[in-house]
Amino acid sequence: MKDLLPFDHRPDPVLGNALRRALDPGDATAFVARVLARAEQLRAASWDTVLARWARAGVAAALLIALAAGYLVGHASATPAPQPSVADALIAPPAHPGEVEIVLASVIENP
Amino acid sequence: MADAGAPLPPSPTPPPPSQPGQPAARIPGQDEGELVARAVAGDRAAFGTLVDRYAGVARRVARAVLGNPEDADDAAQDAMLSALVKLDQYDPRRPFGPWLLRIVSNAATDRRRRRSVRRAEPLDVGLTAGGPRPDVTAERRALGERLRQALATLPERRRIAVVLFDVEGYSHAEIATVLGIPEGTVRSEVFHARRRLRALLADWKEEG
Numbered sequence: 001m002k003d004l005l006p007f008d009h010r011p012d013p014v015l016g017n018a019l020r021r022a023l024d025p026g027d028a029t030a031f032v033a034r035v036l037a038r039a040e041q042l043r044a045a046s047w048d049t050v051l052a053r054w055a056r057a058g059v060a061a062a063l064l065i066a067l068a069a070g071y072l073v074g075h076a077s078a079t080p081a082p083q084p085s086v087a088d089a090l091i092a093p094p095a096h097p098g099e100v101e102i103v104l105a106s107v108i109e110n111p
Numbered sequence: 112m113a114d115a116g117a118p119l120p121p122s123p124t125p126p127p128p129s130q131p132g133q134p135a136a137r138i139p140g141q142d143e144g145e146l147v148a149r150a151v152a153g154d155r156a157a158f159g160t161l162v163d164r165y166a167g168v169a170r171r172v173a174r175a176v177l178g179n180p181e182d183a184d185d186a187a188q189d190a191m192l193s194a195l196v197k198l199d200q201y202d203p204r205r206p207f208g209p210w211l212l213r214i215v216s217n218a219a220t221d222r223r224r225r226r227s228v229r230r231a232e233p234l235d236v237g238l239t240a241g242g243p244r245p246d247v248t249a250e251r252r253a254l255g256e257r258l259r260q261a262l263a264t265l266p267e268r269r270r271i272a273v274v275l276f277d278v279e280g281y282s283h284a285e286i287a288t289v290l291g292i293p294e295g296t297v298r299s300e301v302f303h304a305r306r307r308l309r310a311l312l313a314d315w316k317e318e319g
Contacts, residue, residue, distance in 0.1 A: 008302075009283070015308055016277035022255035022262075023274065025170035031184060032163050035191045039158065042192060 144203030151198045158198075162191055165208065168279050169215045175270040176219035178263050182226065183219065190218035208281070209288040216271050216289060223267070254315055261311045265304055272297050273304035 025031065149157035169190060174183035194201075194214050201210055262270050268290055275281040275289060276297075283301070287294040 011277045011280055012305060012309075015273075015305060015312065016280075018254065018258055018312060019262075019274060019308070020171070020278045021251060022258040023171040023174045023278070024255075025167065025174060025180060025184065028163075028166050028170075031170065031187070032159070032166050034184075035162050035166070035188050036155070036159055038188060038192060039155075039195055042195075 143207040147198055147201055147203060147207065150195070158195060161207070161211075165191075165211055168208070168212065168275075171278060172212060172215050172271055172274055173219040174259075175262055175274045176216065176267050177223055177226075178259060182222060186219040186222045187215060189222075190215040193218065206285065209285045212275070212281075212289045213291070216267075220267055254312075257311060257315070258308065261308055265307060266300075268292070269300045269304040272300035273308065276301045277305070 143161070146157045146161055150161060166187070169187040170183055173186040173190070174180055177183045177186060190211070194211050197214070201207065262274075265273075271290060272286055275286045276283070281289070283294045283297045286297045286301075290297065292300075
C-alpha cells in the first residue's frame with residue numbers, strides 16, 4: 001500500500017482487494033435465483049390485483065343490470081290494462097245478449 | 112436524498128484506466144439501455160441479466176451500509192425489485208449502474224434506520240487497538256472482520272463512497288450521482304475513509 005495524496009483519483013488496489021474480500025457476499029447464484037423468484041411472485045400478484053379489480057367491476061355491473069331489469073319488469077307488470085274504446089265495445093260480443101234484444105224490441109215498439 | 116427516479120446529472124466521466132492489480136469490478140454497460148427496454152417490455156431474461164450483472168456490487172454496497180449479510184441481501188433484493196418497478200423511469204441515455212446503486216444505497220440506508228429504531232446497535236470501538244492475532248489460516252477472515260468493523264464506524268456516505276471507488280472502480284462523478292452529493296464531497300469522503308481503513312491495514316501489517 002502506498003501513501004496516496006489527498007483526493008487521489010486512482011483506486012487503491014490493496015485496500016480495494018481487502019475490502020472486496022471483507023464484503024464478499026457469498027453465493028451469487030442463490031441470490032439471483034431468489035430475486036428472480038420474488039420478481040415472479042410480484043408479477044403474479046400484480047395480475048391477481050388486476051383480475052380482482054376487474055372482477056369487482058364485473059360484479060358491480062351485473063348488479064346494476066339485474067336491478068335495471070328488475071325495475072323494468074316490475075314497471076311493466078304494474079301498468080294498468082288499456083280501457084276498451086267505443087268501437088271495441090260495439091264489436092265485442094254482448095255480455096248479456098237478452099238485454100240487448102229487450103232494448104231493441106222496446107225501441108221498435110215505441111218509435 | 113432525492114428520489115432515484117429523478118433526473119440525474121450530466122453523464123459522468125469514464126473511470127481512469129485500470130492499474131495493475133486493481134480490482135476491475137467496473138461493469139460495462141454498452142447494451143444496458145436495450146436490456147432495460149426489454150425488461151420493461153416484460154422480458155424476464157433481460158431482467159435476469161441485469162440482476163446477475165449487478166448482484167455483486169449491490170450486495171457489497173448494502174453490506175457496507177448494514178454490516179449484517181442477511182440484512183444486506185434483503186436490502187439488495189428490495190432494491191432490485193424496486194428498480195424493476197421503476198424501470199420505465201430510467202433514462203437510457205444515463206449509465207445504468209449509478210441509477211441502480213442509488214436505489215440500493217437508499218434501500219440499505221432506509222433498512223438501517225428502521226433497524227436502528229427497533230434496537231440500538233452500538234458500534235464497535237477500539238478497532239485498531241490490536242489484540243491477539245489469530246492463527247495464519249484464519250488471518251484473512253479476521254482481517255475481513257476487522258475491516259467490516261472499521262467500516263461500521265464510518266458515516267454511511269463515506270462507506271459507500273470508498274467501496275464504490277476502491278472496490279467497484281466507479282469514478283468520483285458516478286459516485287456523486289449515486290449519493291446525490293457534489294463530486295468534491297465524494298473526493299473528501301473517499302479520502303477520509305481511506306485514511307481510517309489504511310490505518311487499520313497498517314496496524315495489521317505491523318502486528319504481523
